[in-house]
Amino acid sequence: MLSHLIIRCVKALFHQFVYELLQQLYRQGIEPLKPDLVAQAVAYIREHSSRSLTLESIAEELECSAGHLSRLFKNKMHTSPIHYLGQVRTDRAVQLLMQTDATLQEIAESVGYPDAHSLSRSFKKYKGVSPVRFKKERQHHFGKQDQDMPQTMLKYALQQTPLTRYTDIDYQYQYNAEGDLFMHGRVKITAMMIMLCLSLMLGACSAPTNTNGSSQTETNHTTTSSNEDGQATVQAKTRIVSTLKGDVEVPANPKRVASDQYMGHLLKLGIIPIGVRSFMLNEAWIDKSGYPKEKLAGIKDLGEFPMNLEKLTVLQPDLIIGSIEKNIDSYQKVGTTVFLPYWEGESTAGPLDKFRRISEIFGKQKEAEQWITEYEKKVAEARKKIDGIVKDGETVSIVQVANKSVYVLAAEGGNYGSPTIYQMLKLPPTKKALNMKEGFESISLEVLPEYTGDHIFVYGSEDEGASQVLNSELWKGLPAVKKGQVYMYGSFSEKGDEFVMEDPYSLELQLDTIVNILLAHKK
Incomplete structure (x- = not known):
């Protein structure tokens, strides 16, 4: 009984304390804290x-x-x-x-x-x-x-x-x-x-000094823009670049560029970055394209996402390109940063559009358009070479087999070679591929016949789990398989290949690979 009286007494005192505290705060004009x-x-x-x-x-x-x-x-x-x-x-x-x-x-x-x-x-x-x-x-x-x-x-x-x-x-x-x-x-x-x-008590004590946020922002801006030793001439002339995170003032002619993506795009524009993400230094196109290795020797390995900020700071970049939004704030503490996403939702922008976006950051649209013009000439020649392999009225589908699962790539917004097959070579997609809202669709093996066309490109045929799909009776019964109109290419696993990225070097290799596969079947 005594314990109950004590509890009631404590509760009453506590309620009175809270009431008095709220009254004092109200008189001081301090609003109570709302749930976050x-x-x-x-x-x-x-x-x-x-x-x-x-x-x-x-x-x-x-x-x-x-x-x-x-x-x-x-x-x-x-x-x-x-x-x-x-x-x-x-x-x-x-x-x-x-x-x-x-x-x-x-x-x-x-x-x-x-x-x-x-x-x-x-x-x-x-x-x-x-x-x-x-x-x-x-x-x-x-x-x-x-x-x-x-x-x-x-x-x-x-x-x-x-x-x-x-x-x-x-x-x-x-x-x-x-x-x-x-x-x-x-x-x-x-x-x-x-x-x-x-x-409430802490808020009342700290209310007059709640200015840390704005001063920190100002300090960061000062630090970012005070990197002027030996670079005053370069920094004096700038341009405004529009990004998904707003307009960014960038050097007109950046000399020290770091990027966590897009190395192939930069190199094709004549820009050799001072540092990139680890994966960029081992992209599949490097060995196959014949790009001079000595030109890559000075590029620093900045680790994985996000790039190592300590190493990045030491390099003193005058421009940083980030492809993942959550890392942008960290990069901005080191230097001027442009946000350019590689993936947009479940799809990607067209590869030529990506190249144009990169060129706009550096004011090198003329160089980009020159390469695009030359590339499109090669594409036109490639179409002539494969003309007749896919006959009028026939359709093409791209199937990806990986981890015992089946995926069909969309006519737009996909990757792993789909832009080269559909947009560049103009091979006609199925209605299913045209109507996909995202860059791909995951399907069961049972409904695969509804998605396949008269010709099937198969990505990842040698990867783990692919054999279970390709050796199934349903797969063997597909019209395209019976006619021998199936084209194997690429790897989804750790092997990697030129179909993983969509830079100009990769696109050139993809075009050659697909054309050679089709011509081999033509013979």
Whole structure:
């Protein structure tokens, strides 16, 4: 009985304390702290990232409109909720790739993707390379990790709950040993009451000095633009470049360019970067194109996404090109940065459009158009060579077989050679390929006949799991297969080839490869 009286007394004193505190704050003109909707969204996305989430479902869970949530999220996190969801899933996939021997399909299902191909497309969008290539390069740089993982790693290897702690600049969420959020259920209500009081008191004390954000921004701008020693002449003349993150003032003639993508594009424009991402230095086109190796010798390896900021700072670039939005803020602390995404949603811009976009950054549109004109002449000659192989009224489909799955590439917005086959050589796509909204479509083997044309290009025929598709009775029964009108090319796995990238050098090699394959069948 006495304990109940004490509890009631404490509650009464606590309520009186909160009331008095709120009254004092009200008299001082200080507004009470409101729940942070963005923080709740971040926590919810991280906790449920392995589920099927949409902007609407997240907003419904947080009891707000999708538009309102999207606006607040972009203002504070500088990205959309769905883009952030993809980032969380990709980071989780990286852990599983490096810490387990799980297949891509198992990892995909664990982190929230329906299949391995969807994971690979999203992974490449965020990391710039396929999951298999990413794992191979990491093992090459750091050595193969010991498979005898600690018990905690083994326990979480293929569970859906995020393993690592997450710390963001604005939001910090600590996970306990079982992966549950600290603020949960009734504990969440109690914690919120305590945090409310503490936040209000701290807010009252710190309100007059809430200017750190703007001064830091000003300092960063000063640091970025004060890099003038020995470069004053170059920096004096600038141009304005329009990007998806707004207009950017860039040097008119940058001399020290660093880039996490587009090395082939830069080299074709006569620009030798001072530093690039590791993968760029080992692209498949380099050996096949005959590009002089000595010209690449001085290019520094800046690691994977994001490029190593310490190494980047030492190089003192006067222009940085970034292809992944989440890395742009970090790059901007080092120097002037232009954001140019390689992937846009699940598709890519046309390869010639990409080259034009790069040329605009450097004011080299004339050089770009000169190469495009020459390339289009080669394309016209190639069309004459293969004329008649695909007869009038016949259609062409591109099938990708990987990880025991089947994918069909779209007539527009795809890659892995689809622009060369469809846009350049003008080989007629099927109606299914024309009507795909994204760059590809994942299908079951049973419906494959609905997607295949009179001629089939097969990407990744020698990759793992491809034989199960290509040796199936359904595949052997396709009209194109029976007629021998199937053309094997490329590799989706770690082997890599000239079809992975879409720079001018790769496009030239792709054109030759496809034409030679078709001519070989013609004989």
